[in-house]
Amino acid sequence: MKANLDWGYSNPLDDVAGQVAIVGIGETEYSKASGRSARQIGAEAAERAIADAGLTPSDIDGLTFSGTFGEFGVAEFHAHFGTSHDMWSSPWGGGMAWAATAPYLAAKAIGEGKARHVLNVFPVAWATQRSSMTGGPGEVHAAQSLKQNLEVPFGFFPQPVYFATIMRRHMIEFGTTREQFGAVAIELRRHANHTPGAVFHEKTLELQQYLDAVMLADPLCLFDSCPISDGGAAYVTTSLKRARDLRHDPIVVQGVAEGYSGSGTHWAQQAAFTTTPQVFSAPVAFAMAGVVPADVDVLTCYDPFTVVALMQLEDMGFCGKGEAGALAESGALAFDTGSLPYNTHGGLLSHAYVLGIAHVVECVKQLRGAAGAQVRDCEVAVYGGYTGHMASTLVLTKDR
Amino acid sequence: MTIERSTFPLPDVDDAMTAPFFAAAARDALEIPRCVACARFVWYPEAACPSCGGSLEWRPVSGLATLFSWAVVQRVFLPAFAEQVPYVTALVALVEDPAVRVCTYLIDSETAALVAEMPCEVVFRDLNFPTVEGVSVRVPMFRVTPR
Ligand SMILES: [Zn+2]
Numbered sequence: 405m406k407a408n409l410d411w412g413y414s415n416p417l418d419d420v421a422g423q424v425a426i427v428g429i430g431e432t433e434y435s436k437a438s439g440r441s442a443r444q445i446g447a448e449a450a451e452r453a454i455a456d457a458g459l460t461p462s463d464i465d466g467l468t469f470s471g472t473f474g475e476f477g478v479a480e481f482h483a484h485f486g487t488s489h490d491m492w493s494s495p496w497g498g499g500m501a502w503a504a505t506a507p508y509l510a511a512k513a514i515g516e517g518k519a520r521h522v523l524n525v526f527p528v529a530w531a532t533q534r535s536s537m538t539g540g541p542g543e544v545h546a547a548q549s550l551k552q553n554l555e556v557p558f559g560f561f562p563q564p565v566y567f568a569t570i571m572r573r574h575m576i577e578f579g580t581t582r583e584q585f586g587a588v589a590i591e592l593r594r595h596a597n598h599t600p601g602a603v604f605h606e607k608t609l610e611l612q613q614y615l616d617a618v619m620l621a622d623p624l625c626l627f628d629s630c631p632i633s634d635g636g637a638a639y640v641t642t643s644l645k646r647a648r649d650l651r652h653d654p655i656v657v658q659g660v661a662e663g664y665s666g667s668g669t670h671w672a673q674q675a676a677f678t679t680t681p682q683v684f685s686a687p688v689a690f691a692m693a694g695v696v697p698a699d700v701d702v703l704t705c706y707d708p709f710t711v712v713a714l715m716q717l718e719d720m721g722f723c724g725k726g727e728a729g730a731l732a733e734s735g736a737l738a739f740d741t742g743s744l745p746y747n748t749h750g751g752l753l754s755h756a757y758v759l760g761i762a763h764v765v766e767c768v769k770q771l772r773g774a775a776g777a778q779v780r781d782c783e784v785a786v787y788g789g790y791t792g793h794m795a796s797t798l799v800l801t802k803d804r
Numbered sequence: 805m806t807i808e809r810s811t812f813p814l815p816d817v818d819d820a821m822t823a824p825f826f827a828a829a830a831r832d833a834l835e836i837p838r839c840v841a842c843a844r845f846v847w848y849p850e851a852a853c854p855s856c857g858g859s860l861e862w863r864p865v866s867g868l869a870t871l872f873s874w875a876v877v878q879r880v881f882l883p884a885f886a887e888q889v890p891y892v893t894a895l896v897a898l899v900e901d902p903a904v905r906v907c908t909y910l911i912d913s914e915t916a917a918l919v920a921e922m923p924c925e926v927v928f929r930d931l932n933f934p935t936v937e938g939v940s941v942r943v944p945m946f947r948v949t950p951r
Contacts (some may be wrong), residue, residue, distance in 0.1 A: 420842075441923045534916055542881070546807055546812075547807065549816070549821065549822075550821065550822070550849070552807070552812065552813075552815070552816065553816055553821075553825075553826075554821040554822060554825070554907055555817040555907045556812075556813045556882075557813055557815045557931060557941070557943065558893055558908050558909055558943070559811075559885060559888070559890070559891050559893040559909065560876055560893045560895075560906050560907045561882070562881055563881070565875050565877055565881070565893060568877075569873040569874060569875050569893075569894075569895060570873070572875060573818070573873040573920075574873060576873070576920040617880075618879075619876070619878045619880070620877075620878065620879040621875040621876065621877045621878065621879065621893075622875060622876035622877075622878065622890075623873065623875070653922035666911070671849060672895055672905055672907050673847065673848060673905060677872075677873070719929045741851060748859065757871075769840055773944060777898055
């Protein structure tokens with residue numbers, strides 16, 4: 405199939421390869437409804453990431469967070485740590501697609517002398533908030549007037565329905581089978597079974613369970629969709645030079661890119677219906693990093709639904725368009741026996757729905773050799789983010 | 805971000821961007837905005853033509869389409885849909901311009917027999933929800949074209 409590339413674009417970024425490194429990671433408990441606020445979760449993740457870096461809160465003079473959700477910004481940082489120093493900050497960090505691009509913001513701020521140690525933090529308390537019907541993935545979409553008038557009244561809402569129609573179309577165009585979507589869900593569950601702290605650490609999943617599962621929106625079944633979770637994570641970025649003086653081996657930022665769909669978050673109208681804007685992002689990040697898909701030892705991707713996992717594998721160039729179902733079914737995604745270990749912590753589907761921040765942390769753990777489902781000889785790890793109309797790519801390597 | 809409008813999830817027929825769509829449906833007509841300068845259909849509605857900046861006018865279309873994709877929704881995602889599941893929500897591609905995908909209900913059609921690109925045709929129905937008492941809105945739905 406010929407690629408139609410006039411439906412989106414790449415946002416050009418400066419080359420930041422080798423300038424900064426991730427030196428600290430912190431995670432909270434990942435769970436169903438915990439009763440905790442996003443602010444509490446964010447504070448705990450921040451505390452742990454700073455400690456992991458061997459730094460103190462007063463060393464952190466830069467903060468990237470999610471302005472969309474706005475639950476742990478500079479004021480919350482200072483309130484929690486009892487600090488009051490000046491901080492550079494940006495609301496274009498946090499999780500989702502921005503979990504990949506926050507290190508770029510950090511690299512620019514550090515390069516320009518605005519900050520020395522930059523914390524990126526992203527907490528999620530949607531499982532807790534859901535009981536009071538505030539927050540959650542659907543709400544943002546229901547508030548858009550075009551969706552409210554032209555989609556929601558027709559039962560086209562929320563995300564499981566959008567992606568059920570995309571999944572159906574992937575099946576129509578490429579012959580993708582339920583067994584192939586199931587292969588993704590099952591592999592990621594196995595990875596979660598190897599990852600302490602994953603929400604589904606204790607629960608196994610077999611193909612027959614997948615095939616017998618309740619449909620949310622046929623063809624999308626329960627196991628094609630990620631759960632709603634509480635939890636959060638954070639990471640600290642600093643210059644590579646400074647990183648070499650800190651306690652962990654630096655995990656170096658080698659490539660960052662972002663791509664956009666021209667039709668915004670109106671999936672129904674996206675011209676390339678079974679493609680993500682990752683086609684505009686991954687090649688750019690790989691070029692900045694000087695790597696090709698075959699060099700990637702661990703790939704983590706934003707995987708709210710199995711079809712998003714398959715589409716991103718294709719769009720990032722790990723296989724041809726329409727071939728990811730067969731790739732998954734071949735066992736390629738397995739952390740121990742596969743050629744392309746994928747979402748080795750279990751992903752959104754089986755680790756926790758914390759919107760990508762744990763994917764970046766998993767990349768760092770894999771490069772440190774400290775993951776639950778550890779891949780042998782991991783030198784290059786990539787995170788592919790995907791949020792509505794935006795995709796992003798982060799290439800990380802060991803210090804070489 | 806909570807939806808305050810009491811008629812949700814019925815459409816807001818007074819919303820300026822989409823009001824003509826529902827005004828047309830009230831006359832059992834399907835209308836889509838088209839650029840007066842370059843004659844392109846523009847969907848979803850926008851303030852002006854994204855290709856040439858021309859102004860848009862709502863134009864009647866035939867109501868003939870092909871089935872682009874669909875989902876059989878079984879989970880109740882909003883309380884308003886509790887009595888309606890399972891239902892088929894679909895994207896149909898208009899014959900006038902298949903890039904225009906209308907989001908609709910597929911009704912009076914055998915779900916198990918649906919196939920991509922099947923010819924469909926518009927039918928108009930009053931849409932109402934048990935959670936929105938006493939209000940209904942006429943909307944375009946589609947069915948597989950009877951042979
Ligand atoms: Zn025009």
